Amino acid sequence: MRDVAERAGVTKQTVSNVVTGRVPVRPATEARVRDAIAELGYVPNLVARSLATGSTRTVGLFVPTVRAPFYAELVEHVEDVLEERGHRLLLCTTRLDGERARRHLAGLTSRSVDALLIAGDQGLTGHLPLLAGARFPVVLCAWEAGLPDGLPDGFPVVTLDYEHGGHLAGRHLLDLGHERVAVLASPAHGVRVAGFRRAFEEGGIALPDSAVHLAAEPTFRGGLEAAAAALRAAPGTTALFATHDLLAAAAVEAARTLGLSVPEDLSVVAHDDTPEGLLSRSPLTSVVLPKRDMARQAVEVALGALDAPASADLRPRLLRPELVLGDSTGRAPAHGGARRTVRP
């Protein structure tokens, strides 16, 4: 920068003014400076700028993994929003490894990010106090644990109303006349199941625990097994609620294997299927989560909080999912869908 200044016959500060554009510079001077910049191939050093301004224009994002489509999408959405605001993304996948997460958190406590987003309850709740003294805003998002009653205190939270998502799914099946239903769930998705159950309770139908089948693993295979178990256990079942996309896709294939057609014999409603139904034969009816909105709000809270740290609104923001119709749900068959067709 000094070389550029010399060559253009001005001071460093004037070069800085030209580069940042924050202070007006006379056209003639600016031209000289720009020429010098071009001739010398000068590129400003962002690290130095960060040191001087106190802002790195980088935001940290912690997710449990990017191998789950939910988080992969979230990462890209966050990146999009950050890009709009001229920020970069520092990513840490914690793999649910608390120790690992702790190390990374420790690595950030010095001002190397402008803000930190922690997505997904990752068993990090225990480490949150570590962040209490952070000198930058920390926002929790996509936080399912603690819902529907309480969320961690002391940090802004931007998350999804998973309970409402489950409720939407339940409501939808009820509206279609389904009364004998089962749930395929991942162990971590209790909140979604709770919402689903609430919908049925409101409809005067109690959903027994035996109707909830946990998938041992969040894989296609796990979904197949859970679905097969569910349909065998209650042959009169006319609809399934799957708490995530892969389980739902597996449920559809399991039904086909058992000789049931979807949605004629069996309806399947998913929670958080990818909008395009990448994993399934045809687009599924699914509760769709406003991930993009969540990403935007999380970033806005995080970066907005920079300006007004004290006034940061700590009431959790719960974004509402929507039900998007696909072709995997239909009216309950007159005489209990799976009853007669399932081969035991």
Add this chain to the structure above:
Amino acid sequence: MRDVAERAGVTKQTVSNVVTGRVPVRPATEARVRDAIAELGYVPNLVARSLATGSTRTVGLFVPTVRAPFYAELVEHVEDVLEERGHRLLLCTTRLDGERARRHLAGLTSRSVDALLIAGDQGLTGHLPLLAGARFPVVLCAWEAGLPDGLPDGFPVVTLDYEHGGHLAGRHLLDLGHERVAVLASPAHGVRVAGFRRAFEEGGIALPDSAVHLAAEPTFRGGLEAAAAALRAAPGTTALFATHDLLAAAAVEAARTLGLSVPEDLSVVAHDDTPEGLLSRSPLTSVVLPKRDMARQAVEVALGALDAPASADLRPRLLRPELVLGDSTGRAPAHGGARRTVRP
């Protein structure tokens, strides 16, 4: 830091020595400094350190997307290797948007990363000259375009031998006695197909273009359609090669739908299925790519090149995939698998 120094009755430099541990400090002094650090809650400022040392301990990674399992895994592997070496990950997903990538590249040209990894030919070849003048090492990895003949010049390349992967798959099917085979491929996977074809040519069997079915989209649905098309077009087909995991999983389901069992009537070999076969009914026979190795070598080349910029070895490193047996392949049926069972 100055406050800490004052409180401990030493200079900044001594505090620095204690914190970095690079220079020995007398135990008594060190204790005083550590106490002062603890009392004041001092945390070193990494930005300032970066400015002084010229190293940010951050590595940039460009991938087309993290929604594809291949890249999601790669990102996590890279992160693991970086963590071992005490570096952080700055992620940019380009979404195959050249303009976007260009902007991000421009944002990095100042020394905000120690090195840059560009994974996946992303139509970025045109932008590479932009990086020719970069002041940090740039390594290309997972670069499929240009194989098997040539790879971009001027940058170190650490990539996978996709051609060999296809060859392994072909060799395997030949060994099992399959002669009438078809390929389900993504348009971008020409190299894998070429390797597969070479294996058959070496076996004296020409694979006609009509045996290669492109999936319109890299989805389950796209795979189903391509598989169905393949099996209808050549009813005598006894084996399929699918160039990526989702296509392969779809192929298995398509076969079932057509009344074929896998592997009795139809063998399916995948390229780059996730090791655990997350998407399929059972683990598929698949060419497995040494992603972790690739990540490690890419990072090592990138960070190693820091020390010896001139001696950087520019010969492309091609890592060899392996064939991992699952239960989706078996000997070719005596009388052409799909021939009699496929309903047209």
Add this chain to the structure above:
DNA sequence: GGGTCTTGTTTTACCGGTCAAAGAAGCCCT
């Protein structure tokens, strides 16, 4: 008992920018 090592600590300068205040032109106006 003065050179020569070690070892630990300080000095001085620098990394490459930005900020805020002060200074210098140029313009307008009465």
Add this chain to the structure above:
DNA sequence: AGGGCTTCTTTGACCGGTAAAACAAGACCC
């Protein structure tokens, strides 16, 4: 022509560390 305004440019300090050389103080040595 001189005072008051703008508008642009320079000055000097600072962001928070690290590098390298200089310095002090014992320990060792013959």
